[in-house]
Amino acid sequence: MENIFIAGTPKTPRVLFDSESRTLSLSGRSIPENSIDFYSSLITWTDHLCSSEGVVEVNINLEYFNTSSSKCLMDLLKRIESSNVVAHVNWYYEEDDEDMLEAGEDYDAIINLPFKLLVTGG
């Protein structure tokens, strides 16, 4: 299974999905006009990874994401939740960014996976 590396752009996040370490990392910003176009291949990759048991780490460190992306992130996390892997999510937010903290809390409340809400330096 090949890793995915996508460099960040002003509208799309930096993506590093590593099948060896079983780590999924998104950082930067996710504000594409059509998030399904961007996330569909990532969700397919995640399905493949989660078809084999093991530990999966998810790191989400987004400065901005639009509502369209929030639905795609929900899809991605729900795929992991419904699989047989042992997963945990690290949700990063800047200390004074209440909106991003609340977003992490909302995902934590909805998704039945262990969440860590972690402050970044900003």
Next chain:
Amino acid sequence: MSSENITSTRLDSQDIVGQGDTVILAYKGMFKNQTSFHILNWIERYLSSNSTVTRPESKKIFRVAVELIQNLIHHSSKSVASFVFIKSESNDCFTLSTSNLVDTNQANGLVSALNSMNTVTEDKLRALKKRVMTSDVRSEHGGGGMGLLELAKLSNGSIDSELLPSRNDMLLFCLSVHVNSIKT
């Protein structure tokens, strides 16, 4: 469109600009992906170069701008629409306004959604957003009716809207979102 001509684009925005308000950016025209890129880039540069705007405030304004502009791209890509970014000294807030043509069905849906959001508490708004997040309802571009909810949440419900008569049975939907100053 280049980022340089955004500010020089004339917009008939007198109605939404109060005394003492400053129009920081105004654009009237078609909204495409490239338009969005230039406007958001311009706003971000303005916010980062303005030392009186705190980072939490700046991020909130940018988030509002993203949702508003992407709404225009998704719902008004074939007709002229407008976007105005205003600093209101008197109310100590920034206002981001859009106007675009909608048909009667769209108008009824928008008014109903906005009315229901204006009467709920912040906690209920958050609960409503969580419910929409988990629903399977989606638009073709990936959203799912969350844009207005997000705008209401980001502005603590400080949203004004108006429907004005236009041509060919269409209505002009005017939406203003106010982001209050955030001190750190």
